[in-house]
Amino acid sequence: MRSVYVAGIGITSFGRLEYPLAEIAAYPAMMAMKDAGLTEVEQVYVANMGSGRINHQTGLASAVVDTLSLTPAGAEVIENGPASGASALKQGMLAVGSGMYDVVLVTGAERMREVNNLDATDFIATLTHPLSEYVYGVTLPAHAAMFTRLYMAKYGVTERHLAMVAVKNQNQAMTNAFAHLQQRITIEGILDSPEAMTNNPYVAEPLRFFDCCPVSDGGACLILVSEDAMAGVDRPWVRLAGVGQATDTHAVAERTDPTELTAVRLAAERSFAMAGCGPADVDVAELHDAFTILEIAESEEAGFFGKGEGHLALEQGETCHGGSLPINVSGGLKGRGHPVGATGIAQAHEIVTQLRHEAGARQVDDAAIGFTCNFGGFGNNVVCLTFIKER
Amino acid sequence: MAVDLEKTLRPIDADLPPYPAKWVTLASGDEMVIRQVGRDDVSTLLAHVEPLIHVERDYYDIVAARVYAELLAYHVHRVQDEYVLVAQIDGELAAVVNGRQVKPGLGMSLHTLALRRGLRIGAHAFAAKMEYHIDILGHDEVLVVAESPIGFRRWMIEYQLEERFDTPHELGGVPSYALTRELFERARRKLVVGRRPVPTELLAKAQEAILPPTDPPTAPADLLAATRARYDTTGTAVMMQRRIQEQGVHDA
Amino acid sequence: MERRIYAYRCRSCGTAHYPFRMRCKGCGNLEFFEFDAEPLPTAGTLLTFTHVHNLPAEYEVERLGLGVVELEGGVRVTGQMDIDRPELGMPVSGSVEVVRHEPYEDYWGLVFRAV
Numbered sequence: 001m002r003s004v005y006v007a008g009i010g011i012t013s014f015g016r017l018e019y020p021l022a023e024i025a026a027y028p029a030m031m032a033m034k035d036a037g038l039t040e041v042e043q044v045y046v047a048n049m050g051s052g053r054i055n056h057q058t059g060l061a062s063a064v065v066d067t068l069s070l071t072p073a074g075a076e077v078i079e080n081g082p083a084s085g086a087s088a089l090k091q092g093m094l095a096v097g098s099g100m101y102d103v104v105l106v107t108g109a110e111r112m113r114e115v116n117n118l119d120a121t122d123f124i125a126t127l128t129h130p131l132s133e134y135v136y137g138v139t140l141p142a143h144a145a146m147f148t149r150l151y152m153a154k155y156g157v158t159e160r161h162l163a164m165v166a167v168k169n170q171n172q173a174m175t176n177a178f179a180h181l182q183q184r185i186t187i188e189g190i191l192d193s194p195e196a197m198t199n200n201p202y203v204a205e206p207l208r209f210f211d212c213c214p215v216s217d218g219g220a221c222l223i224l225v226s227e228d229a230m231a232g233v234d235r236p237w238v239r240l241a242g243v244g245q246a247t248d249t250h251a252v253a254e255r256t257d258p259t260e261l262t263a264v265r266l267a268a269e270r271s272f273a274m275a276g277c278g279p280a281d282v283d284v285a286e287l288h289d290a291f292t293i294l295e296i297a298e299s300e301e302a303g304f305f306g307k308g309e310g311h312l313a314l315e316q317g318e319t320c321h322g323g324s325l326p327i328n329v330s331g332g333l334k335g336r337g338h339p340v341g342a343t344g345i346a347q348a349h350e351i352v353t354q355l356r357h358e359a360g361a362r363q364v365d366d367a368a369i370g371f372t373c374n375f376g377g378f379g380n381n382v383v384c385l386t387f388i389k390e391r
Numbered sequence: 392m393a394v395d396l397e398k399t400l401r402p403i404d405a406d407l408p409p410y411p412a413k414w415v416t417l418a419s420g421d422e423m424v425i426r427q428v429g430r431d432d433v434s435t436l437l438a439h440v441e442p443l444i445h446v447e448r449d450y451y452d453i454v455a456a457r458v459y460a461e462l463l464a465y466h467v468h469r470v471q472d473e474y475v476l477v478a479q480i481d482g483e484l485a486a487v488v489n490g491r492q493v494k495p496g497l498g499m500s501l502h503t504l505a506l507r508r509g510l511r512i513g514a515h516a517f518a519a520k521m522e523y524h525i526d527i528l529g530h531d532e533v534l535v536v537a538e539s540p541i542g543f544r545r546w547m548i549e550y551q552l553e554e555r556f557d558t559p560h561e562l563g564g565v566p567s568y569a570l571t572r573e574l575f576e577r578a579r580r581k582l583v584v585g586r587r588p589v590p591t592e593l594l595a596k597a598q599e600a601i602l603p604p605t606d607p608p609t610a611p612a613d614l615l616a617a618t619r620a621r622y623d624t625t626g627t628a629v630m631m632q633r634r635i636q637e638q639g640v641h642d643a
Numbered sequence: 644m645e646r647r648i649y650a651y652r653c654r655s656c657g658t659a660h661y662p663f664r665m666r667c668k669g670c671g672n673l674e675f676f677e678f679d680a681e682p683l684p685t686a687g688t689l690l691t692f693t694h695v696h697n698l699p700a701e702y703e704v705e706r707l708g709l710g711v712v713e714l715e716g717g718v719r720v721t722g723q724m725d726i727d728r729p730e731l732g733m734p735v736s737g738s739v740e741v742v743r744h745e746p747y748e749d750y751w752g753l754v755f756r757a758v
Contacts, residue, residue: 198511
C-alpha cells in the first residue's frame, strides 16, 4: 500500500453553531483546501452520525460535495457512531493508499444542538442494544458509570482521579481557540468545597457533571494525498502511518471482562503494527474522553501504561502538558467538545498541528509521532490512528 | 391628596425576616455571595437585566422582560411582599432571583435569571430561594412554574415537585407545581448549601456595588441565522461565520 | 400470564445467547434459527450498577437504578435495579415488568431487587 500524507487541515469553533449541517461540514473543508493549496479533489468522505435522525437530512455527503463545488467527485457518508471521524479517515487512507485516488477530502461534522438536550441524549442512546439495553433507559453515561464503578473497585481509581482528568482537560481547552468550553475549573470547586455537590452533581453515579463531555456542534477536515501529490504542497510532511480497528459485543453485559476495553487494545495494536512503531514511541496522544474514566482506561489499553496504572500516571503528572506523555492537550472531548461525527477528525487535526509544530501555547516539544483513539458505541467499535512526522 | 391615593394603591407589606447572606465556592474556584437587596438597588439591577430582554434564545427574552417588570413593581410598591436576592462574583452580578409571600405559610417563586453560564449559578440561586421560603420565611409550600424546558427538568423533575394544576400561578395561569416542606426536607442536602457568615471583605465587596456582568448572554450573531440555517443555501451564513471569526467574536 | 425473558441456546453447541444474535458465537453455525428459546433464570449476582440522574424524556423520576446481573447459568443481562443501597456482588432476583412507557406502547424487561 502507498504512503498517505496529510496535505491540509481545517476546523470550526466547537460549541453552538446555528448554520446548516452541510455548511458546518463544508467550512473546515474550505479551510483545508486553502491550507493545502489544493482544489482538485477526487473523493469526499463525510463523517457524521445524526444527519438523518436529528437534522432531517439524508445523503449528507451529496449535499456537501455540491456545496463545495467539488462535483462530480465521489462522495459518501461514513457512520460509525462516535468513531465516524476516524472511520472516515480510515476510508480515506484506503482510497489513497490503494492507488485509486491521489487526493481525498475527509470532513466530519455534527449539529447536535439543532435539537434540545433530551433529544440529543436519546439520539446517542440509540447506539445501545435496542432490546437488551435501550428499553431500560440505558444511556451512554449509564454504561460509563457502571464501568467506572468496576474500575474503582478493581484498581482503586477514585472520584478525585476523575476530577483531575476533568480539570486537566477543561483547563487545557483554554489554550485552544476552537474549544467549546472556555471556563477554568478547580478541584476545590468541583470536588472539595462544601458546595461541590451543587457545582458538580451526579449524572450517573459515580460519574458527575464535569466528568462528561458537553454536547457540541462543529466540524473538522483533513485532506489526504499520495506522495506525488504531497510534493506539490508547501506544508510540513505528516504521514498517516497506521490505522487499526476492532469491534466487540454490542450489549455491554456480554463483554468477556467488563473492566477491559478489548477493542481499544486490539485497534491500538493494529495501528502501531501498521505504522511500525509502539506506544513508547508516541510523543502526544488524543484519547476519547467522552467520560473522564475513558481517558484513564484507554491510556492503559493503548499500551502507554500498565493495566490499572493509568490513574497513577495521572497522579504523577505524566499525562499533563509537559509530562512524559501529554494526553488531550487540545482539551480532549471534555474541553474541546464532542460533535460526534467530527471528533475523530478533530483529534487527527490536533495531532497533525502538533506534528507540524504549529500548536502555539499547547505545543508539545519535539513531537514526532502522534496517536488518536476514537471510541465508538461504548467500546464496541474503536478506530486508532498513528501519525508520523516526516519532514 | 396624592398621599391618600398612594395609600390606596400601595399594598401593605408584612414584616418579613431578611435573608441572611451566604457564600459558595463555584466550580471555577470563584467565590459567589448570595444576598438580599432592597429597593435602592433596583435601578442598578434594571440596567443589567435590560439587555437580556433582546436575547432571543433560551427564553432569556421572556424571563428578562418579566424580571424587569417585577423589579420595577417592587421598586414602586405595586406588588405585595416581594423579595429580591442577587448572586455576585467579585461584585459582578451573576444571577437575580425573586419571589413573594402570597399569604403566611404560602410562598410563590417568581424567577431565576442567571447572567453567567456554565457554573450552575442558576442552581445555586434557585436553592437559595427555596431555603429563604421554607427555612426563613416559614412557608409550608412554595408554588413554582417554569418557562423553559431546562428549568422544568431541573426543578419539577429533579425535586419531584407536587402538581398544583388547579392553582393558577401569577405568571399567567400556567400549570403550577409546589415544593412542600416535606420535599424540601428530603432534598435539604442539595438545597441548603453555602456557608455563613460571609467573610467581611467578601461581603463588603458585594455590598459596595452591583457591577455589570462581563460576559452576559448575547443575542445570536445574526438574528436570522437560526432561520437562515434551515433555508439558506447561498452560503451567506458561512461568510457571516468567517467575518465573526475574524473579528474574534465567540459564539456562546 | 407471567412474562419471561428468553435466551437462545444453540442446538449445535449449546451456547446460550442473550440478546439474540443471528449466528452462534460458539460454533459459528450458518443454519438459520437453530436456537431453542429458553426462559432466563431470575436469580443472579449484581456485577455493577449505577443510579442515573440525567434521564431520557420518558422517565419522569428523580433517578433510575440500572445494573448488570450475572444470572445463574452464566448469562449476563442489563436491567433496571430497584435497590436503594446496592453492593457489588450482592444476590438479586429479577421479575419482568414494564420498564419504559412510550406513547401507545409499553416495553417489558427485567427489574432486579435484593434477595
